[in-house]
Amino acid sequence: MKPFDPADTPLRDIDALLKAAVAPRPIAFASTVDAAGRVNLSPFSYFNLFGINPPVVVFSPNNRVRDNTPKHTLDNLREVPETVIHLLDYRLVQQASLASTEYPKGVNEFVKAGLTPVPAERVRPPRAAECAVAMECRVRDVVSVGKGGGAANLVICEVVFLHVSEEILGENGLIDQRKTDWVARLGGDWYCRASGEALFQVPRPNQKLGIGFDGLPDAVRTSNVLTGNDLAHLANVETLPDAEAVRAFAEKNGNLPPESTARHRLAQQHLAEGRLEEAWLVLLS
Numbered sequence: 001m002k003p004f005d006p007a008d009t010p011l012r013d014i015d016a017l018l019k020a021a022v023a024p025r026p027i028a029f030a031s032t033v034d035a036a037g038r039v040n041l042s043p044f045s046y047f048n049l050f051g052i053n054p055p056v057v058v059f060s061p062n063n064r065v066r067d068n069t070p071k072h073t074l075d076n077l078r079e080v081p082e083t084v085i086h087l088l089d090y091r092l093v094q095q096a097s098l099a100s101t102e103y104p105k106g107v108n109e110f111v112k113a114g115l116t117p118v119p120a121e122r123v124r125p126p127r128a129a130e131c132a133v134a135m136e137c138r139v140r141d142v143v144s145v146g147k148g149g150g151a152a153n154l155v156i157c158e159v160v161f162l163h164v165s166e167e168i169l170g171e172n173g174l175i176d177q178r179k180t181d182w183v184a185r186l187g188g189d190w191y192c193r194a195s196g197e198a199l200f201q202v203p204r205p206n207q208k209l210g211i212g213f214d215g216l217p218d219a220v221r222t223s224n225v226l227t228g229n230d231l232a233h234l235a236n237v238e239t240l241p242d243a244e245a246v247r248a249f250a251e252k253n254g255n256l257p258p259e260s261t262a263r264h265r266l267a268q269q270h271l272a273e274g275r276l277e278e279a280w281l282v283l284l285s
Contacts, residue, residue: 020187032076041109045185081139086131225264
């Protein structure tokens with residue numbers, strides 16, 4: 001491992017390292033207004049959800065690195081502590097990038113980026129009609145951390161109203177993750193898409209008590225084929241298949257490879273395809 005001490009590393013390098021490492025980051029596409037009612041719209045990738053009762057999201061319009069000045073979004077929030085935070089999907093990534101241009105204060109990025117402002121229900125800034133999710137927020141606090149260029153200004157926002165496009169809702173009336181196409185920031189000019197084959201499910205351990213690594217049979221736990229990730233997948237079951245299930249599987253699948261390495265590779269393939277029970281039956285047959 002190569003060591004880096006932030007105190008001894010140039011700021012531009014720390015910036016590049018952390019943005020590439022702490023990734024992907026969701027993007028807050030935030031609209032604000034100043035005291036005169038002039039609108040600003042800008043994306044921020046220092047952003048996440050932090051609580052649900054009340055619903056709280058936090059984003060950070062950091063001080064500009066080059067000259068340590070505050071961004072227009074932060075100036076506006078100090079005058080009018082309200083914002084609409086939109087979630088950004090792939091259809092709008094180029095428009096959001098255009099809106100990030102540092103236009104002079106007072107320039108309306110809705111106009112520059114070709115987006116449609118719609119009056120919000122509970123706050124003064126408008127929302128963008130094209131965005132699939134828009135959260136109307138009141139600012140609870142702004143916490144500044146540091147005083148130099150790149151210093152964080154944590155804008156703690158309470159969500160007071162939520163707009164969700166029906167196009168991304170499932171039959172249960174909630175967001176169907178398979179219908180979304182969110183984008184996120186990486187390091188440099190890189191982005192990623194959270195959709196299609198990039199999506200996968202992992203059962204939450206709090207729904208059941210997994211047997212853990214110490215509950216794995218020795219021949220499985222010490223496998224030269226199965227990775228730590230594979231073993232954790234296997235260990236996240238409450239019980240192993242019983243002897244009758246193993247016997248029935250072995251009779252039905254008489255062509256299982258006799259050699260342990262080949263059998264472990266077959267089990268690994270089942271795990272990659274999300275067939276956990278079949279993986280266990282292969283290993284125990």
